[in-house]
Amino acid sequence: MDSFSSPSSGSSPKFSTDDIMTQLRTQLEQAYAEEFLETVRGKCFDKCITKPGSSLSGSESSCISRCIDRYIEATGIIGKALFNQR
């Protein structure tokens, strides 16, 4: 795997291309997840919490649950539509 420099040179180990790419992909995954979370929060708050009360009502909670499922579904529909056309 990685080659380590000899003790006498004192320099740090080389990182392989694999290491760099793995780190990059992990960071990208995290960024996408955060962005998705933020978007879903915004959309479902707008749709479901129309008159904020002193706590989340049962209907607000079910709305939020449906909203999350629909938004995930919408993402899939858009993805398919973009790459499956004609």
Place this chain on the structure above:
Amino acid sequence: MDPSALNSPELQNLLAQEKEKAMISEMISKLTSSCWDKCITGSPGSKFSSSEANCLTNCAQRYMDMSLVIMKRLHQ
């Protein structure tokens, strides 16, 4: 870290692929957000109505059509 590792054609190629994937992901993300606003007008149900689902599909495809129109126009 050995600086010459950054110049490898292999790495540059992999980075270019990741960049393309990232651009596609961003487009899907933005388009889903816009099309949701355009198409899902009421309260979210336990499934999409066929008109909602069709609207979402149409939305994405019309976006691509529009994109083509814009590119043609700007290349005249």
